[in-house]
Amino acid sequence: MEAIGTGAAANVSSEAAKGIFHHVKRHITYVIFYQKIVDKFEQKHRTLIAKRTSVQQDVDVAEMNGEKIKADVLDWRHRVEKVVTEKEKKVKDLELSRKAEEAAATFDELIKDCQFEGVGYHDVPGPIVHPDFEAFKSREEVFDDIMESLKDATTGMIGVYGMAGVGKTSLVKEVERQLHEVKLFDSVVRAIVSRIPDIKEIQDQIAYSLGLKLEENSPVVRARRLFERLRKDKNVLIILDDLWKKLDLEEVGIPFGSRHKGCKILLTSRDQNVLSNGMDATKTFAIGDLENEEAWEFFRKMAGDSFESDEELRSTAIKVAEKCARLPLALATVARALRNKPLFFWSDALQLQGRCEINIYFFGVMLYNNYRGLT
Incomplete structure (x- = not known):
């Protein structure tokens, strides 16, 4: 067991x-x-x-x-x-x-x-903000007329003309800025044409604003690609700045007229004939020099008020401003060059102006380059 x-x-x-x-x-x-x-x-x-x-x-x-x-x-x-x-x-x-x-x-x-x-x-670049833009009262009517013309469906090409230094480029830059804000166009692009147009450079400027890369070397192929890209936008404004002669839009690749009724063009030139006869602009607007009072106020703003307490300096400053022929670019360039400078700088500038009246714009550039580094 x-x-x-x-x-x-x-x-x-x-x-x-x-x-x-x-x-x-x-x-x-x-x-x-x-x-x-x-x-x-x-x-x-x-x-x-x-x-x-x-x-x-x-x-x-x-x-x-x-x-x-x-x-x-x-x-x-x-x-x-x-x-x-x-x-x-x-x-x-x-x-x-x-x-x-x-x-x-x-x-x-x-x-x-x-x-x-x-x-x-790379996003489509927006316009560069220009804080120095001056909304001169004498230009308000022209500016408003340009904006209204851009809204007019029957107006395809608009021209702005005036002598060098009068402020054409500044005006269209402000147009560009405001159009980006109100979204009137799907795209707003700007290109500088200049005296001797470089078609490939113009194409590159427009393409960059559209976010398009043009890697081809052939201007014809580039024009075709740009043409097709611009046609994709229902409404597009192309600003061509500083025309000296007729520009072949087809050669650049810009569809216009019956080829793209939603494409408007805004041109600037020194010569109204280039706009009206060369480019067949529907409307043209002239920009003249400033009125005396606003020219002086603008000059004072750019130069500062350091001469207000010195009667001799103020008197010389007034003469220098008068020599700038009421042109915004000349006024701004000269005033900035002489800002806060002592009397002898202003006196030298006045003598220099007397020898350079044939081209006040280039005088302003020369003066600025001479004085910008001095105290």
Whole structure:
């Protein structure tokens, strides 16, 4: 009987040992299994963090180059930040759990989504703000007439003319700035033409304002690409500044008239004939010199009021201002060159003006270059 009892006890012990072994085995398997999950989580986490760092480096470079960041890149970065902070916290709190496996899968998805062909882009540049623009009362009517003409569907080409230094460029820059604010046109672009037109340079200026890259060398191909791009805008204004002679719009790549009725053109020139006969402008507006009072007030503003307490200096300043022929550019250039200078500078300038009256604009530039570094 004792032998039978002993055998039974041995069998029970053996079964218990087997049970404990299987339990320990399952536990070890469980630990190993989830350790692999956690290891996978940590690996994916490190990979995702490295991707995030790499994308951030690309973003930093793009922003330094003046680029805007693409929407999909911004969305990816937002998702990464949210997932990393939330999932990482959950896995840390729950340690070995299925949350690690879920997090690893989410990380893997984000890693796969990180396939960007560049993170930034060059936005279409806006107009440069010109804080020095003076809204002269004598120009208000012309300015308003230009703005009204641009709203007129029957007016396709508008011209502004006047002598050098009268303020044509400043006026159209202000037109450009205000049009960007009121959103009258889908695009407003400006290009400087100059005495000897460079077609490729004009094309580049217009293309840059549109955010278009013209990498071709052939002017004909470039004109075709520019033409097609401009036609995509329902309403577009092209400002061509400083025309000296007729410009072939087709050669540049500007669709006009029946080829694009939504395209308007604003021109500036010293010669009304270039606008009316050469370019067939529908309307032209003349800009003359300033009125005496506003010319003097503008000169005082640019020169400062340091001469107000010195009668001789004030008298000389008035004569210098008169020599500037009421031209805004000459007034501004001369006044800035003489700002806060003593009497002998003003006297020298007055003598110099007497020898340079044939071209007051170039006198102003010369005077500014001579005096800008002196005290």
